[in-house]
Amino acid sequence: MQNEIEFLSADRSDSTGSQVLAPVAAPERIAALDVIRGFALIGIFLMNIEFFNRPVGELGEGMPAGLSGLNWLASYGIAYLVAGKFWTIFSLLFGMGFALMLTRSEAKSQDFVKPYLRRLAALAIFGVLHHILIWPGDILFSYAIAASGLLLILFGNLRWILLAAIVIGALAAIPVLNQIGAVAMALVLFAGIAFLLRTDRTVNFFGRTMPIVSAVLCVFAVLAGMLSVAGLLIPAIKDLRFAFTSAILFLFLAYLFFRIGESKESRPWKVGSLLYSLLFIAMIAGTSAEYFSVRNTSAKSEQATQVVSEKDKRKAESAAERHRKEVEQQQKKLADNLLEVKVLTQGSYVDALQFRAKEFAENWAHVVIFSVLINCMFLIGFWFVRSGIMENTQDHLPMFKMLALYGLPLGIGLGIAGSFISTAQIHGFEGDPFYPATGMLYLGNLPACLGYVSLVVLMLNSTGKFSRIKILAPYGRMALTNYLSQSIICSAVFYSYGLGYYGMQRAHQVVFVLIVVILQLAFSHWWLSKFRYGPMEWLWRAVTYWKLPAFKI
Template sequence: MTSALRPVTPGERIEELDVVRGFALLGVFLMNVEFFGRSVRGIGEGMPPGLTGIDWFASWFVAYFVQGKFWTMFAMLFGMGFAVMLMRAERAERPFLRPYLRRILALAVFGAAHFIFLWSGDILFSYAVAAGGLLVLLYGKWKPIVLALVALIAIAFVPGLGSSAAIAGSLAFISLMALYMRSEKKVFKRIPVFSFLFLLLGTLGALASIALWLVPDGPKDPRVPVTTISGLFLLIAFLSARFHNPVELRPLRLGVALYVLPTLMMIVMGTVQYVSPPDPKDAVATVEARKEKAEKAEQLAEHEQKKREEERVLSSGTYADAVGMRARDFPKRIAEQTGMAVIAIGMFLIGFWFVRSGIMQNVSAHLPLFRKLTMYGLPLGIGLGILGSAIATTHTPGSETDGFLLANALVMLGSLPASLGYMGLVVLALNSRSSLSSVRVLAPAGRMALTNYLLQSVVSTLMFYGYGAGYWGLARSWQVAFVIVVFGLQVAFSHWWLSRFRYGPLEGVWRAFTYRQLGTMRTSSSPSAAPPP
């Protein structure tokens, strides 16, 4: 029998999720604030050159103790929320897929509006795209998946399609992941279908790689990428066959693999580029090489021109100018989400496993696990980032010799263990008997994460953009101080709001769209009138 719709009572909430989400909100703000006073197109270029003193330290601290650690944490929390919603629907015998589709559609609308009307560094739209991929991975029907997989692989290799090919390739990859997660079929009664497909692709890639290296006058640029990718595919084939069971661990293993393996590929390519940079003579040796060099120069010039235009519009233009610029950029943003979505799905799966395994519902029984995450994750993750900073902290666009690709790959590799370490640290603090347990003060901010995330953009654009207070380019140390003050006010506001209302203002809208019901917002109202979370 289907149970009546009802809200989560205070006793049903997992407090650790709310507190960790509040902590992640602070980390994301620390990371994002730089790009309210600097072009968003500069993301991925490292620390701004020319910093000194406390501004250099503030930028370095955020780059290697914060950057990459908190969006991954937020993504894991998103996966945990997915699992909680699924389990509650299963217990109540309620439908899950249609409400969740409405939920991610609403999130996509929030993200698109955030991008166009406030800030082009939005992450919500990326999460919505990734959540759609997660549904395909976990619930897609096999016949459409297989047909789509064949078609998408074919499309991905059609020349001249640009971003469309990238989207097709990413969707094909997600379809392949569904085979690992849900298929028990085997080839030759021994090799899982997923593993066999990657073995086949890896073998074909290895043969192509051998040909590229053996042909004296053949193209040199594809040698390292083709060799690396084919090796990665063969590694995936081996690991997926070796660690296909138990079924319960597949979300965790696939999630880790989706994050770590592409990062390892970046490390290999970055190491080759750093140790053996391309020979300048080769860059102009053939007509094709000269053409490719000219295309790269043109793309770089276009990137720099757009970056200068963004800086001009946001530092001195009107609000209408800013909205128009972002609206023109948004269609391209959609195409760029696919690569990010694959990595985000990996984080969703890790979070999904934390809830499905029962860890987050009974944290006190799993404190030793969180101690290990803290003791090993933080030193490893932060250490890899600091190692990267010793190689390079700043990237010159267009340069292939500054070592930044390798440095950035090390930071990325360390972000996952560091994120898990931070999460473990917060959980341990919350469950301690000391004053550290006061970290629970962050819980209301975490319960209103959507409202607070968007509110950060509202306040920051009014602070830094030309149509606001105009503090574009504010010193990094003052940016950090700004974050601390604003976030402190957000925590206080969240406590005040939730003492009067059940949900944050945008959380209420999100729930209403998800369940197609207007829940009761006031805390004094009957709990039976509102939908579940």
């Protein structure tokens, strides 16, 4: 999460004479990234504090029930203006830092992969310790895993990646190892992203040269179109009429991938934004179809009974079994949430430690899958730096104005529109409308994230009072220290082995965040007037470069 841009600068050689990484000098820093990071850290805190007063297991379930007045307003504002928008900003910044480090290492012929792997290993350890010792809502471990995936995407051998996926997938068939199946799935997806970014292969399809991916999608579209025509003409296969929708989708994707292949330099942002958007468009479409299907099924069940075939019976039995498993999973999740509340409001620190360790062991595989989504944002941030935009934002102000003007209303508007459908999950309700509403919220996070970043850049480049936002730069330079200290402060205030204020009202949480941020901001300014790095940033660099960097100014 912290300042990847400080990674290297001066030429320096190791004992073998090869170039190695060195911290970037102050004049080489991109100040905008520090300010954006400080701005995003405030949003992260506003979102995270809720889950120091509510089970982390309820993350993603929407607004809690029973709120009113200022508590409802605070919860709604954070849910639709903040939540989801700021982890995407951090992901964007991480991708920017990766690209900046890579660009500078290439320019100076310095080693890149080994120091970066040490950096990721340290970040993963910080994340695991943060999760188990302090708070299970950690994001550091997720970023370490995701950035490892980015290394594979940009530098990995596709054949070896796929071979590893096959081997790991086979091992996942062993019951005690079934969780590693998530790793195999992630590797396949990383290989697919890498292929889209790297391939220059084209084919001639009906007299038009196009990327091989577009050609394959066009073939699928033609086949789906033929099936849809057959479904219209032959009543016995009327179910295949749905293929018409598939044909349109394949043609649309073929066009998008055709546009992706036009410029290799612009592929990272195109692939990242396309895959991110397609995931949540599919979520909206699929959950909406399920919602209306359940409603139609309920309506039909009230009609007169009719003869049910054996095939229909088997389908019903399969659906019933699937529903039973879903209910069992939901009951286990609710029990875990109740246990978490009990441990954090009545238990000792050792009880909390055991609970978080068990939770990490059971759910680490979810992080691996989530890392694929994070990489979509990494790729967009990667392009922002490789294109030269972030190193000279003044020359690109029209682009930032457009992103702020259209991104914020579109991104925030999608979430608010979804809130009119549903704001919270309904447990045990099949075809819950909360899921398509959540898809709309998540889809909007991407344009909103770009809009917020652009707004900060515009403020920094203004000459009036808005330029004072630069005060956040030291706060962003110490983002890792401040992020972890936020967790330490919250656990000390809210948990039973601290002051025991668990369950603080949502409006009061906002005031609490404001007070802590002001104190942290003042501390960051004071600390960086005396030291080169924040405490955790210094430790991170020591591991990265495998030597103790200078600390005092």
